Amino acid sequence: MRVLIVEDESKLAKNISRSLQENAGYAVDVSLDGADGLFMAESNPYDAIILDLMLPKLDGLTLLQRLRAKGSRVPVLVLTAREEKDSVIALLNAGADDYLSKPFDLGELIARLKALIRRGKGQPVAVLRVGDLEVNTLDHQVAYRGSPVRLTAMEYRVLEYLAHRPGAVISKTELLEHLYDYNWEKFSNVVEVYVSGLRRKLDDGASHQVIQTLRGQGYILQE
Secondary structure, X not given: OEEEEEOOOHHHHHHHHHHHHHHHOOEEEEEOOHHHHHHHHHHOOOOEEEEEOOOOOOOHHHHHHHHHHOOOOOOEEEEEOOXXXXXXXXXXXXXXXXXXXXXXXXXXXXXXXXXXXHHHOOOOOOEEEEOXXXXXXXXXXXXXXOXXXXXXXXXXXXXXXXXXXXXXXXXXXXHHHHHOOOOHHHHOOOHHHHHHHHHHHHHOOOOOOOEEEEOOOEEEEOO
């Protein structure tokens, strides 16, 4: 998953970014002001946005309103120091999906963010089931036909993204954009390596391929 953090407190932004990378395996971009944050949100296919309200150049509420006005449905988790009822109502009416009041626990932030991403992809439960495949998004454990499958961190990230959209054709570019930050172009040759590794571990010589390739189009996780 790829997440955008729009937060002007650089130390807090770095702490959130590091926690998401280390504990959730997410690719993370950081913006330190509202104007740049809006530009990045409109320019990249994020799976979720963490948005502070008090931002320079463009406040978070206005950013959110402009994003929703353009039809964006990306899940947005707002960070706010305001706990008044009217402020919370204004946030939710503007299109926020959830909010956390500062100070907050990073573990709670990650749990809420994962839930938003799952719901945004039509998967409300933590364990994704696709045919004989089970992907536990909480502890990053994978099982196939009841047996555990050991994956590398990047193999897991590829599989989890595919499992959120079973039966859909996912292009290599889309995978790269969601697995890496804005420097994703330099990793353009690695997707085939991870898919090949997943096939070796999941197919085990069987004629049925769990992940199929459509030449010139992308990959499909079979249901």
